[in-house]
Amino acid sequence: MTKLLEAILIEGIESGNDVQIWRCPLPLPNALRAVNGYLMRGGGEVVAIDPGFHNEETIGTWERHLAKLSLRWEDITSIVVTHYHPDHCGLAGWMQRKTKAPVWISQETRNIMKNMWGVSEEFTPTPWEQVTMPTELSILFSEHGMPDSWGIRMMEHFHSFQELVTPQPIKAHCLDLVVGAKIELAGLAWSVLKAEGHASGQRMLWQAERGWMFCADHVLPDISPNISVLVNEDANPLETYMQDLQAAQHFQVKRAFPGHRGVITRWEQRIQELLDHHEMRLEQISRLVRECAPVQAWTLVPKLYNKIETDQQMRFAFAEMIAHLWYLECEGTIFSERKEASIWFS
Numbered sequence: 233m234t235k236l237l238e239a240i241l242i243e244g245i246e247s248g249n250d251v252q253i254w255r256c257p258l259p260l261p262n263a264l265r266a267v268n269g270y271l272m273r274g275g276g277e278v279v280a281i282d283p284g285f286h287n288e289e290t291i292g293t294w295e296r297h298l299a300k301l302s303l304r305w306e307d308i309t310s311i312v313v314t315h316y317h318p319d320h321c322g323l324a325g326w327m328q329r330k331t332k333a334p335v336w337i338s339q340e341t342r343n344i345m346k347n348m349w350g351v352s353e354e355f356t357p358t359p360w361e362q363v364t365m366p367t368e369l370s371i372l373f374s375e376h377g378m379p380d381s382w383g384i385r386m387m388e389h390f391h392s393f394q395e396l397v398t399p400q401p402i403k404a405h406c407l408d409l410v411v412g413a414k415i416e417l418a419g420l421a422w423s424v425l426k427a428e429g430h431a432s433g434q435r436m437l438w439q440a441e442r443g444w445m446f447c448a449d450h451v452l453p454d455i456s457p458n459i460s461v462l463v464n465e466d467a468n469p470l471e472t473y474m475q476d477l478q479a480a481q482h483f484q485v486k487r488a489f490p491g492h493r494g495v496i497t498r499w500e501q502r503i504q505e506l507l508d509h510h511e512m513r514l515e516q517i518s519r520l521v522r523e524c525a526p527v528q529a530w531t532l533v534p535k536l537y538n539k540i541e542t543d544q545q546m547r548f549a550f551a552e553m554i555a556h557l558w559y560l561e562c563e564g565t566i567f568s569e570r571k572e573a574s575i576w577f578s
């Protein structure tokens with residue numbers, strides 16, 4: 233196993249009785265290279281957080297992580313899913329069946345997972361024609377100027393995740409991550425916090441006494457989390473993101489455990505950097521719209537992002553552009569006009 237995918241003890245001591253947190257990196261076939269699963273041990277419990285994709289490579293990596301901690305699958309007593317992105321939630325249904333542990337997941341996350349990849353709690357995926365969100369997203373992207381050739385690639389890209397998130401967690405064995413609730417995990421009390429914008433339904437877990445935060449992809453150490461757009465969900469995800477970031481800034485956090493990369497120790501400053509980054513982007517984009525008006529979102533993408541190599545990078549860049557345009561439109565800086573099946577900004 234490469235060093236990148238080795239489990240690392242980040243809280244607690246190796247042989248102590250106190251709560252231990254292990255960062256358990258899982259393989260990711262893109263530039264990020266790894267997504268963080270976590271194992272938390274304490275109070276006679278073993279909690280697995282964000283189990284990764286459902287594929288053989290991830291299962292094998294978990295087996296090595298568990299072996300390093302002298303644990304077996306059956307020792308896992310609960311599973312937490314922070315958000316609906318497949319690199320975080322994909323294996324949850326499989327792990328639930330393997331361990332018989334309940335899955336803590338928000339109701340919104342479960343709903344979006346079903347809209348994105350189908351209702352199946354079975355190992356057989358839902359027929360792709362019956363899954364609504366990818367088609368709706370393709371229409372949205374086309375309205376914003378994405379050419380048909382790219383539209384086809386996007387559909388294939390969405391479809392490619394379906395087997396990586398199948399089967400989905402069984403509803404009867406899910407526990408709802410309700411915003412504002414306090415839940416007990418590993419013998420400690422955790423507050424459930426809303427952390428949306430990167431992903432609708434995303435939740436963070438905060439432990440007040442120790443100043444610990446499982447912050448999912450809401451705050452990342454050296455990457456600006458992508459802002460997602462969906463159909464019939466949040467109409468201004470960037471505003472939601474910035475509001476939830478500002479709210480998160482007020483919590484006392486000594487150490488935050490993100491969905492990618494290492495522990496965050498500069499919580500408030502890191503959040504401020506992310507807020508500043510989006511303010512800067514909003515200024516750039518409103519200037520671009522003024523220069524190019526009337527203009528479609530698609531045309532603006534290469535003016536802001538010069539190194540797009542993969543379908544995933546294109547989806548992220550395009551969604552991020554649309555999210556910023558929606559924000560500027562909601563605050564009245566720019567306006568949009570529909571001409572037949574296309575949307576133009578001025």
Ligand SMILES: [Zn+2]
Pocket residue numbers: 315317320430431449491
């Ligand atoms: Zn994510």
